Amino acid sequence: MTEITTALWASLPTPAMILDADDCIRDVNPVAETFLNASFKSLVGKHAWEKIYVEPDLRDSVARVRAAQSPMFVNSVDVGTSSRRPVSCNIQIGPLADRPDHVLVLLENRELVGRMNRAMSSKTAAKSAIGMAEMLAHEIKNPLAGITGAAQLISMNANAEDRELTDLIVAETRRVLKLLEQVEDFGNVRPPERRPVNIHDVLDRARKSASVSFASHMTLVEDYDPSLPPTWVDPDQLQQVIVNLMKNAAEAGKSGGTIWLRTFYEASLKVRRADGQGTAAPLQIEVVDDGPGIPPELQQDLFEPFVSGRENGTGLGLALISKIVADHDGWIAVESKPGRTAFRVSFPVVPKEAR
Numbered sequence: 001m002t003e004i005t006t007a008l009w010a011s012l013p014t015p016a017m018i019l020d021a022d023d024c025i026r027d028v029n030p031v032a033e034t035f036l037n038a039s040f041k042s043l044v045g046k047h048a049w050e051k052i053y054v055e056p057d058l059r060d061s062v063a064r065v066r067a068a069q070s071p072m073f074v075n076s077v078d079v080g081t082s083s084r085r086p087v088s089c090n091i092q093i094g095p096l097a098d099r100p101d102h103v104l105v106l107l108e109n110r111e112l113v114g115r116m117n118r119a120m121s122s123k124t125a126a127k128s129a130i131g132m133a134e135m136l137a138h139e140i141k142n143p144l145a146g147i148t149g150a151a152q153l154i155s156m157n158a159n160a161e162d163r164e165l166t167d168l169i170v171a172e173t174r175r176v177l178k179l180l181e182q183v184e185d186f187g188n189v190r191p192p193e194r195r196p197v198n199i200h201d202v203l204d205r206a207r208k209s210a211s212v213s214f215a216s217h218m219t220l221v222e223d224y225d226p227s228l229p230p231t232w233v234d235p236d237q238l239q240q241v242i243v244n245l246m247k248n249a250a251e252a253g254k255s256g257g258t259i260w261l262r263t264f265y266e267a268s269l270k271v272r273r274a275d276g277q278g279t280a281a282p283l284q285i286e287v288v289d290d291g292p293g294i295p296p297e298l299q300q301d302l303f304e305p306f307v308s309g310r311e312n313g314t315g316l317g318l319a320l321i322s323k324i325v326a327d328h329d330g331w332i333a334v335e336s337k338p339g340r341t342a343f344r345v346s347f348p349v350v351p352k353e354a355r
Contacts, residue, residue: 013270013280014106021101023048023062031268035107037084053080058091065093065103079107109268141180148173192234192327196350199231199238199283200224203261206242215250215259218289223262231283231347232354237324238347244321245287245343252291252341260288269346271331279329281346288343294336302334321345 009016015032017025025043033040036052043051049059055078065072071094080086092106148170155166207220231238242261249259264284271281294302303322325332331346 013268014108015268016104016106017043017048018096019048019062019103019105021066023059025051026102032107034267035084035109036079036081038081051081053082053086054078055086058093062093062103062105065095066101069095069100071095141177144173144177144180148177192237192324194232194234194328196230196354197233197235197238199228199263199285199347200226202235202238203242203263203285206239206246207261209243210246210250210259214247217255217257218250218253219256219258221258221260223260225264228263228265228283230350232350233328233330233347237328241321241324241345242285242287244317245345248317248343249287249289249291249341253289254291257290260286262286262288266346269331271329271346271348279348281330281348283347283349284344285347286342286344289341290339291341293338293341294334299334299336303332 009027009029012029012031015035016029017032018027020026025046025048028036028040028043033043036043038051049057058074058077061072061074071092074091074093077089077091078086079089079091087109090108092104092108094104094106096102096104151166151169151173155163155170158166203222203224207222211220246259246261253259262285264286265282266284267280267282269281269284271279303318322332325345325347329348333344335342335344
């Protein structure tokens with residue numbers, strides 16, 4: 001490979017490998033090593049179907065591509081290794097122009113793509129819903145304040161039974177006013193002031209704050225990758241995201257439960273920005289708790305406004321987090337089952353021009 005070709009191969013955001021005429025692996029890019037949880041040395045030179053589990057079998061498909069010298073797309077294939085559970089993938093197989101007996105195999109994680117598509121749809125819906133809610137909040141606050149004042153005046157000359165009702169009116173209108181103020185605050189989040197930030201500095205501040213307040217009844221465990229490069233974020237807004245996720249985890253967990261803070265690098269993750277361009281978001285933060293989990297029917301819409309799994313929740317906390325992450329060209333997702341709920345946020349590294 002030329003120097004440029006080598007750089008392009010190493011920069012591919014999709015797991016890729018090259019197979020020779022005997023279906024032995026001749027090359028894998030760094031993303032494929034991460035995806036397959038196997039090193040370059042352990043894969044190259046080995047027979048592909050002995051090192052990689054694929055169901056259904058792709059040998060005939062690879063042979064047809066090699067014979068016809070035309071690409072092929074195969075959807076919904078399970079791909080795994082001895083150290084990686086099978087993952088559903090869409091696979092592209094194509095011949096190499098300069099080596100007709102070699103083929104290029106590209107793997108696309110279907111689960112990851114589906115989550116990102118849902119996240120993009122959720123962002124669009126959130127903007128529309130919050131825009132309308134913010135306008136309504138402004139219009140509703142004044143009459144609610146009048147209702148509260150009228151109820152307080154009535155209660156001054158009411159008997160005990162009627163006063164109980166007026167007190168209820170006052171309490172409920174104040175609750176609605178508080179919700180409307182949250183909606184207005186949501187719409188007024190300032191644009192991020194981005195700069196190079198060490199993720200672990202922010203996580204340490206959030207952990208210390210949580211350990212002496214809302215998460216004092218929990219055990220906090222760190223699992224950091226110390227080699228992560230700086231990210232390109234507003235540090236205050238990143239801390240707001242982490243604190244809110246930890247607060248959710250603490251409220252969901254039982255006394256004596258555990259919250260894990262985990263960081264790692266995933267080179268294959270790419271987020272599509274509002275302008276249509278793709279941005280790599282390889283820096284991963286996970287906040288994991290061992291609580292009862294989120295009901296399956298809520299998980300898909302969890303980041304939309306006014307969707308909440310708690311009885312008295314407003315459904316704005318996670319929507320706000322999603323908005324902040326989106327403003328940073330990042331991505332957020334959740335995986336939940338009883339005993340393990342993991343919120344994962346992904347952020348870009350510092351761009352070259354800002355280093």
